[in-house]
Amino acid sequence: MNLSDYYAITPLVFLVCWAIFLLLVDLWIPAGRKGITALLSAAGLLIALVLVLRSGEQVLTAFEGSVVVDGFSVFLSVLFLVSALAGIALAHDYLQRLGLERGEYYPLLLISTSGMMLMTYAYDLIEVFLALELLSIPLYILAGFSRLNLESEEASLKYFLLGAFSSGFVLYGVGLVFAATGYTDFPGIAKAAQNGSLNPTLFLIGAGLVLTGFGFKSALVPFHMWSPDVYQGAPSPVTAFMSVGAKAAGFAALLRVFVVVFPGMSVNLTPLLWALAALTMFVGNIVALVQSNIKRLLAYSSIAHSGYLLMAFVPYGNASVRSDAIAGMLFYLAAYCLTTFGAWAVVIALEKAEGKGLELEDYAGLGHRYPFLAATMTIFLLSFTGVPLTLGFWGKFYLFSTAVEGGFWQLALIGLLTSLISAYYYLRVVVIMYMRPGTPQVQRNFWPLLTSGVGALAVVILGIAPGVLLNLAVSALLKGL
């Protein structure tokens, strides 16, 4: 262990230090002026962003190979940092409005972000588990941030209980893998798997248990049941951050671990992934049909999107499709990030205290009263649906085409049919916004409006020229993994 090891994880170290520093500084910032903390944490995130991008083309290895910083980690780290920035942009006015203005929000967000980043650096199962906990625990607290609100408390508790439950599975899975191979670091396990010097049953069961934990974070059916309740109960900015960050982190872990450690197990794991993907797309989209609360609707929609993502990963054992699949997933995560934050910004603009303003009926008349918000929301919903000329279309296009390339056309067909179903509940919101009379009440704060405006612009522009983003995703893969 020497100084160059720390060089590799500078952004991470910086972020954690900055978060601790903010916790202290916040004590001297008077209530009602917590905007300063928000700005400071945003500045920290920007600095971390610069530090992440500093490494350029090189692949850094540190701590005896247990940390690897490559294109994949950089791409996802940027995604997490941008998500955290959006999480701050959405939060400040919201917290003030709902009387929740307390400074801890921002450091907690930063720490969770550093956990997510660590997840992308991790090259050792123990470290993966560490990252999982580092990103989760602040999220448990953030979900209950609205302390006097019972629903928020309930969400926090449910998330924590079920999260702990699933962490147990992961840890047990790590243990079994270690028992089967004698290693916890990726190269070691991979080598053991190649040599065949392992206990295959234990190894497989370990992999299955690890998959369970990641599936929990990414809200894959049947490990999804926490997400509608938590998404609904948690404060909306937290939900937005969680639905992008935690999901992306779950997928990051899944990609890294499965591609590096379990490629040889694909014969046995692929049917499982197939079933999970099909089930997730199906349940997510079907149950979303009957939701009348926008937060629950978006929760189920987010489950469905996990299904699409997993679908592209099903043929991961097929080396010729693998890089396409990962590039497609990275692309999709970026598209999902932009679209989700935009949509949540609109939700936040309409949300009022005590969980009011969240029913679909509250969106009636938005198209006439607030054409900008309604238009951006329409763009996001169309992108979620996957209508051409939006980013979401290309995302789905790449995912579906890798699934077909990998020979899983039945799965692609399920994806296609379920996204057909999704058009119903997405477009229903559009119909309500434009075709029902109503007088929606909207808080027009600068940062949420900016978030939704930038999101809409990005969704449309990148939807017309998706090549830029795809090139980024593809070049991220060329450096490593």
Add this chain to the structure above:
Amino acid sequence: MIFLEKNIADPLLNLAPLVILFPLLGLAINLLLGRRLGEKGAGVVASLASGSSFVISLLLTLSLQAHPQAFTLPLFQWISIGSLSVSWDMRVDTLSTTMMLVVSGVGTLIHVYAIGYMYNDVHHQGDVGRYRRFFVFFNLFIAAMMLLVSANNYLVLFVGWEGVGLCSYLLIGFWFEKGKDGIGNARAAQKAFVVNRIGDFGLLIALFMMFWWFGSLEFERVFNAARSLAPAQQGVLLAMTLFMLMGVAGKSAQLPLYVWLPDAMAGPTPVSALIHAATMVTAGVYLIARSQPLFALAPAAQGVICWVGALTALLAATIAVGQMDIKKVLAYSTISQLGFMVAAVGMGAITAGMFHLITHAFFKALLFLAAGSVIMGMEGANTVAHHHAGNPEEEIDPQDMRNMGGLQKRMPLTYGVYLVGALALAGIAPLAGFFSKDEILVSLWDYSLPIFLLLLLTSFLTAFYMGRQVLMVFAGKARSQAAQQASESPKVITIPLLILAVLSLLGGLINLPGVATLEKWLEHTVAMPEAGHFSPAIALSSTLLALLGLALAWVLYGYRSLAKLQQSDPLANYLGVIFHAVQNQWWIDSLYQRVFVIPYRYISHEVLAQWFDQETIDTMAHDLGRWNQWFARVLSYLQNGFVRTYGLVVLLGVVVMLAFLATR
């Protein structure tokens, strides 16, 4: 033979794109600035645009006289997919410049006329704002037609072909909210468009076949490929040419697709003149002339075309005999004359066909515009009578010839030019129509006797119905108050009429027997068999027949002038049922209505829209939706809010997964 030599020709030929650009420029000016230009301004701009196009066409013609070889001006590469490569070239040769001259020349005169006519029309119809729109459409029409005749390949030609179709739709339905039941004009426009589309469908198939068999759509390449293919694949060429004939029948109003043209009278009179004389309907004739090398390789198709033309000519002429609407008579006469042209170009007598196309453009434009002048006179008087005398009589139809009579004295100039046009159409020497019709008859004499006789009979009928029309409109006593008070039209209307009258008088000069200027001119472009020589016997017999027709008309309609309004047609007394039949266009329209339109509507509305879409498909979709929602409710029972349930589901999931993995 045809030569394609580039870059040695007159630099003047590089001006060719201007023939299309000028009308487009006029269109753009009117579209963008028309509101500021005011009413007269819009008309003047449009006429100038068309006139400039004519000047350019004239320059092109002059420079071609020095180098009469075909000249191709490449503009840009348009489509390049796989083996298909279509470039946007302009072709300047003797055939295309001839068409350009006719289109822009006659078109310009109609533009000028429309300045006056449309001024009255928009005021009469009560929507002054449409004056500008009219000229925008008019210029677009000229531009599309120019595109059509200057194309160097079939695809660009097709663009122009569709363009004129669109323009005819826009202009026939110009007063789309007027007409029978407030929808009559819109229906007429729709009919024109749909019938034309049927023809276009045929032409498209012909184009597909060209691409498939010849790999190109460029004229020269297609012809060359056809020559080498012809001996082996006679059937292909026959099918291709017959599909092309379908397009021709649509655009040039031939059997069985002629039915749109009489309805096209719903458009304002200048539109009728433009469609019938200068543009649109001549496109089909031009297409055959242009594709002559193809048709020459398929003699069977030539025979079919010839018969189609001849039968159309005769059928339309018989119908024209029984019409009461001044424009309807002219419409059927156009169809009939187009039959002459198609028969001529069909058998390969390109010069005769083109010659008749040109002279017909002169006198049919003249007749339509003069008829417009008559209608304007009637309309004006009608409105005046209406306003001043309280309500002396019901407003009459200003186009019904039964309401006219005696206009000779009220509108002497219109009468004079109308007479010239009618005599030219009837084929009385030495007017333009005589020479061109005679040349067609001479060519046919050598080709096929039955067709010759059919067209000879048609000539007789032509003279008869034109005599009938002139007598009903201008001779005798006025049969309505409007006819009594009609007044001559202003100069902006009569000057184009006079010019066209002169052209109708002297148009025969361009291809006098023996001199054959036009023939020598076109020979540079189109290879054709030697045309029939002038035959005094045929000329004499056709002239005598025409005179006989006129005399018969005079006996029936002039000798004892029609006195009363709505008096039954004297011819009806002699012909009885047959007259009734021709008056109703041999019931062909109703036949089409019964056989095609009503069953089609039934299938589309009752079967497809009602039963299939609204009942079957919609029910399926609704059931699917209901089923999904039910399923969603069932699934959301699991989401009961208890952590223990959630934990149990997770556990069960894990157990199933592990069980699966453990048994592998």
